[in-house]
Amino acid sequence: MRILGIDTSSRFNTVGLIDGDHILADFTWEAGDSLQKIILSIDLVLASGGLTLADVDGLAVGIGPGSWTGVRVGVTVGKILAYATNKPICGVSSLDALAYQARDVPTLLCPLINAGKENVYAAFFRPRGETVVKEGEYYVGDIKGLLKTIKEPALFLGNAAHLYRQIIVEELGPLANYRGEGDVQRGSVIALLALPRFGRGESDDALSISPLYLKESLAQALLAKRLTIS
Amino acid sequence: MTTAIRVLGADNPSTQTLKEAASLILKGEVLVCPTDTGYALAANALDITAIQKVFALKRRSFDNPIHVAVSVIDEAEKYAYVNAVARVLAREFLPGALTLVLPRREIVPSLLTGGRDTIGIRIPNNQIILRLAHMVERPLTATSANISGRATPYAIEEVLDQLGDSVQQIALILDQGALTPIGLSTIVDLSIKPPQILRQGRISEQEILRMLHSAQSSN
Amino acid sequence: MLLLGIETSCDETAAALVADGVILSNVIASQIDLHAKFGGIVPEVAARKHVETIGYIIREAIDSANKTPAEIEAIAVTSKYGLVGSLLVGVAAAKSLAYTLKVPLVGIHHIEGHIFANILSNPKMSMPHVCLTVSGGHTMLVYVKDLCQYEVLGNTLDDAAGEAFDKIAKFLGLGFPGGPIIDKLSAQGNKKAFNFPRPLWRSRTLDLSFSGLKTAVINMFKGKDSSTLPIADIAASFQEAVVNVLVSKTLQAAWQKGVSTISVTGGVATNRRLREAFSEICHQEGQQVFFPRPDLCTDNAAMVAAAGNARLKYGNVAGLDLDAIPNAPLKGVT
Numbered sequence: 001m002r003i004l005g006i007d008t009s010s011r012f013n014t015v016g017l018i019d020g021d022h023i024l025a026d027f028t029w030e031a032g033d034s035l036q037k038i039i040l041s042i043d044l045v046l047a048s049g050g051l052t053l054a055d056v057d058g059l060a061v062g063i064g065p066g067s068w069t070g071v072r073v074g075v076t077v078g079k080i081l082a083y084a085t086n087k088p089i090c091g092v093s094s095l096d097a098l099a100y101q102a103r104d105v106p107t108l109l110c111p112l113i114n115a116g117k118e119n120v121y122a123a124f125f126r127p128r129g130e131t132v133v134k135e136g137e138y139y140v141g142d143i144k145g146l147l148k149t150i151k152e153p154a155l156f157l158g159n160a161a162h163l164y165r166q167i168i169v170e171e172l173g174p175l176a177n178y179r180g181e182g183d184v185q186r187g188s189v190i191a192l193l194a195l196p197r198f199g200r201g202e203s204d205d206a207l208s209i210s211p212l213y214l215k216e217s218l219a220q221a222l223l224a225k226r227l228t229i230s
Numbered sequence: 231m232t233t234a235i236r237v238l239g240a241d242n243p244s245t246q247t248l249k250e251a252a253s254l255i256l257k258g259e260v261l262v263c264p265t266d267t268g269y270a271l272a273a274n275a276l277d278i279t280a281i282q283k284v285f286a287l288k289r290r291s292f293d294n295p296i297h298v299a300v301s302v303i304d305e306a307e308k309y310a311y312v313n314a315v316a317r318v319l320a321r322e323f324l325p326g327a328l329t330l331v332l333p334r335r336e337i338v339p340s341l342l343t344g345g346r347d348t349i350g351i352r353i354p355n356n357q358i359i360l361r362l363a364h365m366v367e368r369p370l371t372a373t374s375a376n377i378s379g380r381a382t383p384y385a386i387e388e389v390l391d392q393l394g395d396s397v398q399q400i401a402l403i404l405d406q407g408a409l410t411p412i413g414l415s416t417i418v419d420l421s422i423k424p425p426q427i428l429r430q431g432r433i434s435e436q437e438i439l440r441m442l443h444s445a446q447s448s449n
Numbered sequence: 450m451l452l453l454g455i456e457t458s459c460d461e462t463a464a465a466l467v468a469d470g471v472i473l474s475n476v477i478a479s480q481i482d483l484h485a486k487f488g489g490i491v492p493e494v495a496a497r498k499h500v501e502t503i504g505y506i507i508r509e510a511i512d513s514a515n516k517t518p519a520e521i522e523a524i525a526v527t528s529k530y531g532l533v534g535s536l537l538v539g540v541a542a543a544k545s546l547a548y549t550l551k552v553p554l555v556g557i558h559h560i561e562g563h564i565f566a567n568i569l570s571n572p573k574m575s576m577p578h579v580c581l582t583v584s585g586g587h588t589m590l591v592y593v594k595d596l597c598q599y600e601v602l603g604n605t606l607d608d609a610a611g612e613a614f615d616k617i618a619k620f621l622g623l624g625f626p627g628g629p630i631i632d633k634l635s636a637q638g639n640k641k642a643f644n645f646p647r648p649l650w651r652s653r654t655l656d657l658s659f660s661g662l663k664t665a666v667i668n669m670f671k672g673k674d675s676s677t678l679p680i681a682d683i684a685a686s687f688q689e690a691v692v693n694v695l696v697s698k699t700l701q702a703a704w705q706k707g708v709s710t711i712s713v714t715g716g717v718a719t720n721r722r723l724r725e726a727f728s729e730i731c732h733q734e735g736q737q738v739f740f741p742r743p744d745l746c747t748d749n750a751a752m753v754a755a756a757g758n759a760r761l762k763y764g765n766v767a768g769l770d771l772d773a774i775p776n777a778p779l780k781g782v783t
Contacts, residue, residue, distance in 0.1 A: 072500045076541035217491065325653045357651060
């Protein structure tokens with residue numbers, strides 16, 4: 001089954017193509033604030049495999065968490081491509097993808113995505129068999145608050161892991177582990193995580209796929225606290 | 231002749247009234263017209279009879295020149311020698327409260343300029359006088375509608391108060407309500423080197439000198 | 450030619466199918482109720498809503514016109530001028546469709562869309578004309594020389610007219626959005642009760658300004674118990690000042706450009722007093738004035754499709770790396 005996976009929720013945008021569990025292509029680039037290249041990159045990746053959109057059997061899209069603006073572009077592209085091609089689509093969490101990329105390391109996995117001002121999006125995973133399984137819920141909040149809950153060695157992954165490395169090492173000492181490579185979501189991994197769901201005949205309803213924001217907008221939060229915004 | 235007062239509001243731009251005003255000007259009549267520096271006596275500045283009426287209304291001495299309003303700086307070229315510095319100031323400050331004193335051309339009656347060989351050019355920031363100047367295709371006198379030496383009128387009541395019975399000599403009054411007093415226009419003499427500020431008005435000497443310096447340095 | 454228009458520049462998600470000037474569908478999902486509880490449009494909230502609705506809106510526009518995606522021959526999307534997070538959603542959707550269907554894509558400036566709302570509504574309206582686009586987010590005077598040939602004559606220096614309505618309505622405790630509420634209430638009020646300032650109406654500039662007017666109203670009544678205020682009179686007088694300024698500046702522009710046709714578009718073009726004043730004054734001044742039908746005044750995608758159709762004739766096609774530019778100036782083809 002050929003699956004096209006995309007993720008635009010971080011500074012690095014990515015498009016990947018798999019055929020079953022065989023990776024055909026992966027293209028990751030630093031997009032910064034510019035999200036305009038996603039469609040051309042999809043075309044590039046398909047063309048590199050000698051394929052067209054019609055040849056793809058399913059789509060997978062990273063739903064975050066991460067940059068709200070970024071993830072909206074990816075999710076919109078995913079759902080509209082799915083609608084227009086009439087192909088099935090699965091939404092995949094970017095945190096899951098990061099953890100999956102470290103599934104060969106037998107330890108508690110803790111991918112971190114930056115949420116600004118020493119806040120992070122995070123979740124805990126453990127490798128199981130060929131994949132990883134999430135433990136507990138997705139977390140968004142102060143990094144120190146997260147670290148206080150860790151009582152065993154953990155492998156930290158993702159851009160925020162490196163950004164807040166000093167704090168993590170200070171708080172956890174020898175419990176904090178890192179890998180040498182930079183950790184960035186890869187489109188092929190997004191696709192790989194969707195594969196078992198497609199295998200079970202499952203997919204998401206294209207038009208209703210939503211980003212995983214994990215946090216209300218500031219306005220909503222203030223409204224909830226009944227403070228006025230001027 | 232009873233003087234008609236036409237009220238021009240934000241809700242009534244009235245091209246009809248302006249056409250009527252334009253035709254009166256071309257007949258040599260004097261009107262009261264709003265500008266950005268108060269109400270003015272507007273008349274055809276090329277018409278000697280009209281100019282005499284203006285001097286009489288104001289009881290102004292003939293050696294005190296009257297400045298004119300045009301709609302765009304290119305129009306001024308017909309009545310004055312507009313140099314590069316003048317164009318720089320025009321681009322920056324006009325329409326606005328700045329009077330440019332420039333060497334006059336022959337066509338301008340010396341009665342208007344008090345015998346001098348210079349003329350004061352204005353492009354006031356008020357759409358009524360600009361439109362009127364554009365319609366008549368003549369320079370308009372732009373001297374305040376008061377008795378010489380007295381306060382500038384910003385409302386028609388003040389104009390009527392000052393001119394008293396002489397108001398009968400005015401053919402039409404264009405009432406744009408209470409005008410905002412922003413001060414007098416600044417007068418710059420560009421007919422001499424270096425240019426000199428003859429009167430400090432709304433636009434400050436600093437701003438003008440800054441513009442003059444940047445104009446010179448780019449030449 | 451069958452064109453799909455997509456519009457997500459602010460707080461309405463819209464899609465429409467238009468074929469040669471005929472609107473086959475015009476679907477709009479407004480977020481007004483959503484933002485009402487915040488008292489104004491919140492960009493993050495708007496953008497999140499766009500992602501939720503965009504797919505449904507596009508599907509509805511296609512289905513309700515009894516067409517299929519394969520029949521679409523070109524796509525036009527608002528990509529310039531608006532909230533960036535909102536624009537990006539429409540642009541992403543448009544590019545995805547254009548890529549899949551292999552059809553040309555056109556990026557449209559939001560104000561150009563409004564200009565075309567009237568051209569689409571009133572095919573008899575001639576060019577050149579002066580167009581006033583007035584809404585919650587914009588107040589702009591444009592000289593429309595010909596199709597897609599523009600000269601921006603004036604802009605608001607501070608608040609858009611619709612914004613001023615929102616702020617005064619908020620001050621008077623009338624709710625959001627302010628325009629329609631004030632419009633309705635003014636019918637019961639005396640528009641001459643208060644003579645609020647009409648900023649800039651005497652000067653030659655074609656720029657507009659409403660913050661001075663807004664401040665004058667607020668300063669006059671702040672601190673007073675709102676139950677003692679003649680709300681309807683205040684609303685009517687405020688509205689009258691805004692209307693006067695809009696009408697007189699537009700006429701000034703028409704005079705300056707020597708045209709006798711005036712186009713009034715944008716959300717505030719649905720205001721009854723504005724329409725009445727324009728019609729009266731234009732009749733007096735010998736000008737012809739045109740308004741779009743109400744569902745084309747507020748943000749919609751049919752106008753975007755119409756603009757796209759014209760741009761296509763000039764060969765103005767965008768690449769699949771079309772980006773959203775929130776502050777783009779309005780530019781014609783030449």
